[in-house]
Amino acid sequence: MAFKTLRTASFRNLSDTEVDIRAKDIFLVGENGQGKTNFLEALYFCSYAASFRGVRDGDVACTGEKDFSAEVKLSGSLYENILVKFEKGKKIVLIDGKQAEDRKELLEISPCIVFCHEDMEFVAGTPERRRWFFDQNQSLYDPVYLDDLRRYRKVLKSRNAVLRDGQDKSILDALDPQLATYGLRLMEKREESARRFSETFGPLYETVAGIGGIAVRYTPSWKAATLGAAMAFLEERREADLSAGISLSGPHRDRYSFTRTGADFSAKASTGQRRLLALLLRIAQACRFSEMTGRNPVLLLDDVLLELDPEKRRRLLEVMPGYDQAFYTFLPEEPYERYRKSDTLVYTVQGGQVFDQNTDRGDP
Numbered sequence: 168m169a170f171k172t173l174r175t176a177s178f179r180n181l182s183d184t185e186v187d188i189r190a191k192d193i194f195l196v197g198e199n200g201q202g203k204t205n206f207l208e209a210l211y212f213c214s215y216a217a218s219f220r221g222v223r224d225g226d227v228a229c230t231g232e233k234d235f236s237a238e239v240k241l242s243g244s245l246y247e248n249i250l251v252k253f254e255k256g257k258k259i260v261l262i263d264g265k266q267a268e269d270r271k272e273l274l275e276i277s278p279c280i281v282f283c284h285e286d287m288e289f290v291a292g293t294p295e296r297r298r299w300f301f302d303q304n305q306s307l308y309d310p311v312y313l314d315d316l317r318r319y320r321k322v323l324k325s326r327n328a329v330l331r332d333g334q335d336k337s338i339l340d341a342l343d344p345q346l347a348t349y350g351l352r353l354m355e356k357r358e359e360s361a362r363r364f365s366e367t368f369g370p371l372y373e374t375v376a377g378i379g380g381i382a383v384r385y386t387p388s389w390k391a392a393t394l395g396a397a398m399a400f401l402e403e404r405r406e407a408d409l410s411a412g413i414s415l416s417g418p419h420r421d422r423y424s425f426t427r428t429g430a431d432f433s434a435k436a437s438t439g440q441r442r443l444l445a446l447l448l449r450i451a452q453a454c455r456f457s458e459m460t461g462r463n464p465v466l467l468l469d470d471v472l473l474e475l476d477p478e479k480r481r482r483l484l485e486v487m488p489g490y491d492q493a494f495y496t497f498l499p500e501e502p503y504e505r506y507r508k509s510d511t512l513v514y515t516v517q518g519g520q521v522f523d524q525n526t527d528r529g530d531p
């Protein structure tokens with residue numbers, strides 16, 4: 168699947184036009200703060216109906232506006248058009264003009280993998296951010312996992328409400344088996360997935376950074392492998408949960424870490440090594456996605472090459488995963504011409520306007 172055109176309306180600072188993006192590689196070149204990342208964000212919106220910058224939908228609308236939309240036409244897909252619009256405080260996803268019931272339907276159609284500054288949080292940020300990454304990773308190719316995750320969160324929310332408000336404790340007796348059931352399903356998949364992810368991630372890190380033995384370690388919060396054991400675990404901790412007014416254990420407290428030959432790696436890693444960890448997490452994600460689905464993703468690479476020294480940049484380009492389309496952002500002074508292929512489309516972005524730099528292009 169690839170995008171043919173992107174049309175935005177009141178989307179951050181982008182001007183309300185349609186841009187032709189019919190190419191495998193598209194370069195967006197511009198000074199800081201001109202709208203390159205906003206362009207990638209608009210594409211991402213058509214892929215997940217959410218921003219990758221962790222902002223509320225309303226903040227994406229151009230200053231002074233309340234509503235906005237992003238729309239793409241597709242090639243290599245059963246579908247032709249995706250429109251995501253935010254109107255009167257409500258988000259609507261239209262696939263070929265038909266309203267989607269659940270935005271997860273988009274995952275099957277337009278899978279994008281974004282590489283951005285915020286990815287550093289998966290390495291240097293809170294355990295929650297790392298969980299988010301690995302949950303997203305699994306959800307990209309495993310809709311059952313996403314359903315279980317949503318169900319787990321729903322039960323957890325009810326359980327926390329009971330713990331907080333001191334409601335009838337018998338409700339906890341009813342909720343705990345559900346929490347344990349969904350929680351165990353998540354744990355099983357996380358265990359397997361961390362192991363499989365490491366098999367891809369470790370060798371990638373070794374190739375680009377020259378450091379072997381890197382793996383992802385998954386540490387579940389419940390020390391339990393069966394429903395009975397998980398229930399016993401919850402029972403044992405119920406008093407502590409009641410006094411805290413919140414569920415203190417469960418998959419929402421699971422941890423992921425990066426290890427080298429068994430010892431923690433990220434805490435001692437240099438900034439450059441951490442940056443590479445973050446970058447290669449996304450590359451491994453793209454590889455895993457292709458392995459599991461037999462399809463290639465669209466890559467959105469925001470200032471990725473800028474942060475690497477020339478040798479790492481060269482090695483990174485060597486391990487780039489298979490993709491159907493890739494969008495790269497560059498500053499004007501970067502040597503982007505060096506990476507340009509004969510069919511690469513180059514646009515400059517200035518003040519939210521996207522200018523075509525492909526003068527030799529014939530009629531599309």
Ligand SMILES: Nc1ncnc2c1ncn2[C@@H]1O[C@H](COP(=O)(O)OP(=O)(O)OP(=O)(O)O)[C@@H](O)[C@H]1O
Pocket residue numbers: 178179180197198199200201202203204205206226227228229230470496516
């Ligand atoms: N909701 C909004 N409405 C209007 N303009 C916005 C909105 N949100 C951000 N902007 C503007 O968008 C611009 C930032 O664009 P963007 O984040 O795409 O930068 P960029 O070109 O990728 O540069 P950098 O390399 O610094 O990330 C800023 O000028 C900012 O004021």
